[in-house]
Amino acid sequence: MATDFATRMLGVESSSVRDLLKLTQRPEVLSLAGGLPAPELFDVPGLADAFDRVLRGPGGAESVQYTVSEGDPELRERLAELMLTRGIQVASEDVLVTTGSQQALDLVVTALLDPGETVLVERPCYLAALQLFALSGVRVVSVSCDDDGLIPEALAAAVREHRPKLLYTVPTFQNPTGVTLSLDRREQIARLADSERLWVVEDDPYGELRYHGEALPLLTSFGAERVVYVSTLSKILAPGLRLGWVLCPPSLREALTVAKQAKDLHTSTVDQRAGAEYLATGALGPQVERLRDAYRPRLDAMLETLPEVLPEGSRFTRATGGMFVWVELPPEVDALSLLSAAVEKGVAFVPGAPFFAEPGHRNSLRLSFVTLPPDQLHEALQRLSAAVMQLPQRLG
């Protein structure tokens, strides 16, 4: 970056992974890389009808006019209703609409964090959250996780040592690991947030995409005053509308609203109204059911096939929902080398290293099981297997 840019831009460069992934956009490459919902499952006719009713209805002109920063009142009402199905009772005024949940994170960072303050994250952590934290000049400290999510003892130790202002977590079907925080750990973390006056962002894009087992109560349901709940319609309806939302204490919501006003005035009025119109039809429930039914066999197929595909000594997470499975290859295997071989064979994934706040972890990678239809998913895993066969380490 040029020398007269802001200090925060130093070291923020287009990454080698980003460059590699551009190769994967070639049509012949089957991609397990992106966090993209399966496009063939979008309810496009339902969305087209919703936009149509909004734009051709009596509020048509209003639906393309400026609106308030807090969000369209109708959408806030529908999102409050949606939260009821997740076990949370809120008023529509408690909902702040954001331009995707990514913006919700930006607003929280703006309202809560001074440069140099410390944020705790999961190890590994959602990539674009790390990028946002880097841009914000905050200090990032990662906390150990296992197959039940964040390890409370490690978290408590990190809180004592680093006096963080905020913990950022994806408790359910985490990105990138697919892991879910267990019930007792949720309670422990909520208690810790209260006792240590620690802000906790519960990022919940995937919670409704459960394919096995029973839903767990949200972190925010344990009554801690400092849990900021963030969610989105991106994974359950469609990401292209950029509709996210935040639930948080009123004083923080006021601060987030002021920040939102300065950052983009408000989220697209027509998208908000169409989203509200869609939710009002009651079509989201069946749509999510349809996604679950389509994604479940994709997850099962991936988990079933991976032992045959991966090099000996690999480990992978047994996700029960969401979009991702996380792989740790044997220590001597570099995921970037494997990606080169894989792209040659016509399949792509994301190497795991960028999901970490610290260097290393070159033997890890993330696989998305939702984007490809079953036949292509099967073919992609075969190609991955062929790439693994080419690894020199296999000969050792």
Next chain:
Amino acid sequence: MATDFATRMLGVESSSVRDLLKLTQRPEVLSLAGGLPAPELFDVPGLADAFDRVLRGPGGAESVQYTVSEGDPELRERLAELMLTRGIQVASEDVLVTTGSQQALDLVVTALLDPGETVLVERPCYLAALQLFALSGVRVVSVSCDDDGLIPEALAAAVREHRPKLLYTVPTFQNPTGVTLSLDRREQIARLADSERLWVVEDDPYGELRYHGEALPLLTSFGAERVVYVSTLSKILAPGLRLGWVLCPPSLREALTVAKQAKDLHTSTVDQRAGAEYLATGALGPQVERLRDAYRPRLDAMLETLPEVLPEGSRFTRATGGMFVWVELPPEVDALSLLSAAVEKGVAFVPGAPFFAEPGHRNSLRLSFVTLPPDQLHEALQRLSAAVMQLPQRLG
């Protein structure tokens, strides 16, 4: 704001003006306050058709999927074509799509400005830019303007004294004054940007809304390397779609793209595609012509009526385009008191004080002449006159 929020939120409070303006949302109040385009002039059927073609066409699913941070390729192409009609030749790759031009400002601030660095602004300045600068912790210094916009001598002096990193300006039909920077001053400021290595943001939301006289070349047309051009479809098509864009040198564009990815990933795919689809029909040109024909008599009516409405000793700007006329009341008249009286009579405007980086200016106000249809505009000005009649100062 609470004590454990970020330092940047200190002093950022819901203002008394904001509270007063909430009163003006009562349906019986005719508002000259908001910077809202006239809703009855939106081409709602044209937009409905565009959304329909996008969502029911072969790219329907893609139009609600994630897209790249830079923006939809088709929209970038159409915006590059639009820039040709403004005298600027760029490739589609030169266009970065933003979530309204407000986001463009946020990205520029993020990429260029460290806290404590100095930004020059016009006196008075677009309110939401001031709010953004305040939130960013930069130092704001305002520069004197007259009826030809920024005064070059004052600007040069401010550059020498304050060593600013950036100048933020709305050269054409400024918000809030409606004033346009003269041709020779444009050239002088472009030269100054080059010689002083000063970044200049040319914010151009209103340029096409000219009702009298000839268009002037854009600041960015003078070849200065550090002019960042920012524009939006909000005032010429519809604000609710939140479609803005930036033109700038490639290295800065890369930095803005990285910042955009961290802030909201990308702008609504479906809005971008519908915007592109609308532009592709060629309907924007006639639509802008229609806006001009409708707004011109509203401006003329306001300029004609104001001398009878305002207290003796008032001054107002003679805008030739855009949306606003700026009023300076006699020094002893407080615009907030006038607003109270006005709201009682059923008319609202924005007091001018918040448009200044420094305190004072309590005798100024901004009037929008575009939002109300002619009969209501006439009635609003009559009510304003009645409110002025009630001012105690009139008796003096």
